Amino acid sequence: MRSILPILMRKEITQFRRNKVLPRLVVMMPIMLVLIMPLVTQMDIKNISVVVLDDDRSLLSTRIESHLANSDYFRTPESAYDYNQAVELMDQGRVDLIVSIPAHFERDIRNGHGQPISLTANAVNATKGGQGIQYATQTIISAVTEIAAESGLSSYSASDLTGAASLITIQNRYNPTGNYRHFMLPALMIIVLLLVCTFLPLLNIMTEKEHGTIEQINVTPVSRWEFILAKLIPYWLLALLMIGLAMLLAWAVYGLVPAGNPLNIFLGAFLFSLCMSGFSVTIANISNTMQQAIFVLFFFVIQFMLLSGLFTPISSMPTWAQWLTYAFPPRYVINIFRSVYLKGTLLTELWFDYTMLTVLAAFFYTLATFTYKKQN
Amino acid sequence: MMIVLIMPVILLMLFGFAISTEINDIPIAVVVDEYTPEVRHDLTALENNPYITLTGVIEERDVDRVLRSGKVSAVVMMRDGQRNVVLDAANSSMSVSAGSYITSILRSGTTMPLAVTTYMRHNPQLKSAYNFVPGVMGLIFILICAMMTCVSVVREKETGTMEVLLVSPIKPMYIVLAKMVPYFILSLINLATILLLSHFVLDMPISGNLSTLLTLCVLYIILSLMLGLFVSTMAQSQVVALLICAMVMMIPIIMLSGMMFPVENLPPVLKQISYIVPARWFIEAVRKVMVEGLAMSGIIKEFSILCVMTIALFAGSIKKFNDRLE
Numbered sequence: 001m002r003s004i005l006p007i008l009m010r011k012e013i014t015q016f017r018r019n020k021v022l023p024r025l026v027v028m029m030p031i032m033l034v035l036i037m038p039l040v041t042q043m044d045i046k047n048i049s050v051v052v053l054d055d056d057r058s059l060l061s062t063r064i065e066s067h068l069a070n071s072d073y074f075r076t077p078e079s080a081y082d083y084n085q086a087v088e089l090m091d092q093g094r095v096d097l098i099v100s101i102p103a104h105f106e107r108d109i110r111n112g113h114g115q116p117i118s119l120t121a122n123a124v125n126a127t128k129g130g131q132g133i134q135y136a137t138q139t140i141i142s143a144v145t146e147i148a149a150e151s152g153l154s155s156y157s158a159s160d161l162t163g164a165a166s167l168i169t170i171q172n173r174y175n176p177t178g179n180y181r182h183f184m185l186p187a188l189m190i191i192v193l194l195l196v197c198t199f200l201p202l203l204n205i206m207t208e209k210e211h212g213t214i215e216q217i218n219v220t221p222v223s224r225w226e227f228i229l230a231k232l233i234p235y236w237l238l239a240l241l242m243i244g245l246a247m248l249l250a251w252a253v254y255g256l257v258p259a260g261n262p263l264n265i266f267l268g269a270f271l272f273s274l275c276m277s278g279f280s281v282t283i284a285n286i287s288n289t290m291q292q293a294i295f296v297l298f299f300f301v302i303q304f305m306l307l308s309g310l311f312t313p314i315s316s317m318p319t320w321a322q323w324l325t326y327a328f329p330p331r332y333v334i335n336i337f338r339s340v341y342l343k344g345t346l347l348t349e350l351w352f353d354y355t356m357l358t359v360l361a362a363f364f365y366t367l368a369t370f371t372y373k374k375q376n
Numbered sequence: 377m378m379i380v381l382i383m384p385v386i387l388l389m390l391f392g393f394a395i396s397t398e399i400n401d402i403p404i405a406v407v408v409d410e411y412t413p414e415v416r417h418d419l420t421a422l423e424n425n426p427y428i429t430l431t432g433v434i435e436e437r438d439v440d441r442v443l444r445s446g447k448v449s450a451v452v453m454m455r456d457g458q459r460n461v462v463l464d465a466a467n468s469s470m471s472v473s474a475g476s477y478i479t480s481i482l483r484s485g486t487t488m489p490l491a492v493t494t495y496m497r498h499n500p501q502l503k504s505a506y507n508f509v510p511g512v513m514g515l516i517f518i519l520i521c522a523m524m525t526c527v528s529v530v531r532e533k534e535t536g537t538m539e540v541l542l543v544s545p546i547k548p549m550y551i552v553l554a555k556m557v558p559y560f561i562l563s564l565i566n567l568a569t570i571l572l573l574s575h576f577v578l579d580m581p582i583s584g585n586l587s588t589l590l591t592l593c594v595l596y597i598i599l600s601l602m603l604g605l606f607v608s609t610m611a612q613s614q615v616v617a618l619l620i621c622a623m624v625m626m627i628p629i630i631m632l633s634g635m636m637f638p639v640e641n642l643p644p645v646l647k648q649i650s651y652i653v654p655a656r657w658f659i660e661a662v663r664k665v666m667v668e669g670l671a672m673s674g675i676i677k678e679f680s681i682l683c684v685m686t687i688a689l690f691a692g693s694i695k696k697f698n699d700r701l702e
Contacts, residue, residue, distance in 0.1 A: 021616050025624075033627065039643050040631045047640055091668060120495040124667045125507045128638055134476065174443075174466045183467050191627065199623045203615045210614075291527050292379070294618045298523065299383050302515075302626070307394055311636045313470060315401050321394035339446060342466040349445040 004222060008230030012204075016234065026196065026238060030246040033188045035253060041184040048132045050074045050097040051086050058106035060147050064117075067143040068099065073135045090122050097121050097132045099140075109144075174259075174343045182256050186337035187310045189246045190330055193239050193269060197276035198301055199294075201235050205284035206293050224372050228365075232277045239273035240266060259344030267347075268336035271357040275329040278364030285371035304330045332356050380524065384516045384566050385573065391512045392578040396504040400427055402474045405434045405448045409455040418454065421481050428477065450474050452482075509580050510662040511635030513570060514655040517593075518600040518629060519622065520566070524559045525604030526617040529697065534614060548697045552690075556601050563597045583669030592665065592675065595682050596658045602689035603654070609696035629655045657681050 016022055050068055054061045068074045078095050080086035089095040102108075102115040119136055123129030208214040217227060243266065250256045258265055280297060287293035307321065308314070308330035314322055325331045332353035339345035347354070404422070408415055423430050431448055439451050443464045449471070453460040459482050465471040532538040541551060571593070574580040582589060604621060611617035630636055632646065633655035642650055650656050661678035664670040672679070 020612075021619070025619070036646070037627070037631055039646055040637050091670070092674075093664075118495065123506075124663050125638065174464060180468045195623050195626075199619060203619065207615060290614050290618060291523070294622050295379050295383065295523065298519070298622045299379070299387070302387065302519075303390065305626075305630070306391055311630075312395050312397050313399065313467070315403075316396045316398050317394045321390070324394075335446065338466060339444070343444045343446075343464070345444045345446070349441075 005226055005230055008222070008226065009233055012230060012234050022200070026242065027245075029195065030189075030192045030242050030249065033192050034185065034246045034249040037188050038181040038185055038254060041181060041188075046073055048074050048096045048128070048135070049078065049094065050076055050099060050132075050136070051078050051080050051089065051095045052076065053080060053083060053086060053098065053100040055103040056101045056105040060106040060109070060144065061101045063147055064099070064101065064140055064143040067139050067146075068136070071135070071139055073132075074139075087120070090120070093122075095122075096128065097136060099136060181254060182342060183338065185250050185254060185256055186341045187334055189243060189250070189269075190272070190310065190334055190337060191305065192242055192246060193272055193333075194276060194301065194304060194330060196242060197235055197239050197273045198280040198297055200238075201232060201277050202280040202284050202293055202297055203290065204231060205281065206287065206290040209284070209288075210290055224369050228281055228368060228372065232281070235277055236270065236273050240269060243269045256341065258341045260340035260346065264340045264347050264350070265337060268333050268340070268354070268357070271354065271361055272329055272333040274361040275357060275364055278361060278368050279329075281368040282364060282371055285368065285373075304328055309334055326356075327360075329357060329360050380520065380562055381565060381569075384520060385569055387516055388509075388512055388570055388573060389577070392505055392509050392574065395508045395512075398504055399470055399473050399477075401429055402427060402450060402477065403429045403431050403448045404450045404452060404478070405431050405442055407436050407439065407451060407453040407455075408433055412456075414457065415454050418452075418459070418482055422452070422478075425477075425481055428481070450478060452478060503579075505578055505580065506663075506667050508635070509574050509578055510659045510666065511633065513574070513593075513662060514596075514633060514659040515629055515635060516570070517563070517566075517596055517658075518603065518655050519626060521559065521563055521597055521600030522604035522607065522621040522625065523618065524562070525556065525601050526607045526611070526621040527614050528555045529605065529608035530611045530614055530617045533612075548694050552605060552693055552697060555605065556598075559601055560597065563601070564594075567593050567597060580666055581669075582666055584665035585671055588672045588675070589662070589665045591672075592658070592661055592679065592682075595679070595686065596654070599654055599682055599686040599689065602686055602693065605693045606689045606696070609693050628653055632656065633659055635659060654682060654685055 052065045052068060054065060065076075069076050074097075078089050080089055080095075080098075083098070083100060086095060086098045086100075090098065098118075098120040100118045100120070102117070105115070105117065108115065117140060119133050121129040121132045205214070208217070247258075247262070247265070279300070283293055283296050283300075287296060306312075307317070307325055308328050309325070310330065314325055314331065317325070336350055336353050339350060406419065406422070408419075419430070422428055434442060434451070436453065439453070439462060442448050443451060443462065446464075449464045451462045453462065461475060461478050461482075463471040463475050529538075532541060567590075571582075571589070575582055607617050607620050611620065628649075632639070632642070632650040632653045634650075635655070639647065639650055639656060657678040661675040661682075664675050664678075668674075
């Protein structure tokens with residue numbers, strides 16, 4: 001009985017290699033996700049189409065206009081006569097932001113009162129609208145400060161502005177260039193793991209079920225543990241291999257290397273693949289058809305993807321949803337990957353995440369052996 | 377099949393309520409040299425701000441440790457009139473917002489000389505839901521519909537009943553249509569619950585015409601069912617069909633549809649690829665109808681693209697279906 005495990009594993013590996021689609025998929029997935037998808041994850045918004053309604057026609061308002069036109073964030077492809085026409089353009093989706101400068105703006109600002117500039121953003125996409133307003137405000141402030149500095153007029157009260165700004169300094173740590181891709185890359189590696197360690201073992205077991213070969217295993221003296229382990233060990237190795245490949249790609253293409261110990265990353269990846277494969281075996285055990293199993297798995301995987309802090313921060317969620325995420329293994333491994341990769345966080349500082357992953361893995365394996373019945 | 381009816385509802389509710397990019401809780405710590413009146417003023421300002429949670433006062437040597445362990449996202453160092461904000465910029469997009477929040481709070485003592493008023497059109501409260509609910513609808517419909525139909529033909533191939541269908545005098549078109557009908561009815565029930573929930577529970581407006589919205593959604597459902605059928609006629613086994621529909625399609629739909637990341641920002645090549653993602657056009661059109669209140673004439677481009685895709689998939693499935701087995 002000692003040597004049954006390697007034999008069963010050899011069968012799994014042979015079956016995997018014989019498959020036409022799976023080996024290609026396993027190589028292509030990390031390449032696609034790590035090479036191409038980071039290009040998609042670009043949060044700062046560029047090419048905001050802005051239209052300026054200038055009722056002032058002063059030195060200041062033309063300066064604001066040229067600052068907006070020369071900014072990387074904005075482009076000015078459209079023009080409008082009045083506010084209503086501009087709004088119409090916005091509704092057609094041709095304009096994202098309307099900057100309307102009231103008449104006598106420059107004169108009024110010298111006197112320290114008067115109508116403010118009004119900014120109107122299309123906020124259907126809240127992030128885009130908010131960022132557009134933020135950038136536009138910064139651009140306008142810089143234009144005003146510049147004019148004030150040139151004309152040496154204190155009545156712009158620009159000294160207040162620059163004075164206040166110089167007292168506050170901002171220092172960005174861990175990602176000084178502000179590269180959002182570096183933040184997303186470790187998370188994209190998790191997606192590779194998440195998909196491979198759930199869908200592949202599930203489909204493997206369900207194929208045995210649908211073809212009836214699982215019954216042949218059931219009548220042999222192979223124990224439940226041996227059967228599950230033989231199924232899963234190849235996927236654990238595969239997961240570590242894929243993470244290694246993904247890390248190499250991230251280094252070669254995006255120049256991203258872990259700030260901390262790479263072994264911490266591998267440990268996190270290993271615990272995570274234990275968790276997810278145990279989870280998928282449980283689902284396979286309780287499902288009757290392949291389609292049903294996939295539906296159930298999909299239901300959970302999509303939650304893992306969208307609610308674990310991969311794309312949107314967990315801290316922005318309502319409290320009940322934040323509590324829910326404590327049951328999601330990806331939450332911990334994403335934190336581990338990002339912290340170790342970008343901040344060089346130590347193993348001891350992440351003890352909570354590693355412990356939770358271990359606990360969840362133990363839980364899913366208990367569940368998996370519990371739900372696996374050799375007899376119907 | 378209960379799961380097919382319950383799953384979309386739970387997913388829509390979960391994502392509609394929970395996914396948000398609003399940054400409303402920034403944990404920060406402060407380093408204080410001396411408690412001058414100015415420092416006290418700034419501390420109260422930070423404490424009273426709803427977006428910021430002041431976790432405590434720390435020593436300067438601990439700054440790196442608390443940031444690295446992720447306990448706080450920013451540290452404000454206050455010493456003799458200087459304010460130094462140290463941000464955890466690992467998440468660069470969040471740190472920009474956090475930085476500007478904190479700066480504006482610290483600045484609040486000095487009056488801003490330049491007044492700017494802002495209007496957020498269509499979404500004055502800047503709710504992320506306006507962005508995410510159409511996205512989640514686009515994602516759920518296409519994946520669930522495709523997963524339902526993708527095994528239908530390939531299963532016949534696996535069990536060997538395909539030969540019977542091929543030699544029967546029924547036209548392939550009818551077989552393909554008949555395979556769709558039950559799933560179509562299921563999807564219509566889903567559509568009704570999803571629209572009702574997003575309007576009444578998630579507070580999504582339906583500013584446009586309801587019948588326009590329904591036409592658009594029904595077209596999208598047919599398209600998604602067709603996509604599943606097409607995969608089913610192409611695939612050799614159920615495993616491959618399900619892998620394609622559940623796993624391979626999920627990533628491009630999440631990343632290239634404009635649900636998470638704005639499509640305008642994509643590099644040119646990826647932008648071209650995003651044109652063939654049906655969810656991209658659907659999400660854009662749903663936003664226009666539900667939030668901006670445009671009529672059919674406003675979404676004619678998206679609508680016709682979806683139509684063309686549906687016809688192409690239908691033709692493709694029938695052609696592949698007709699092919700003799702090897």
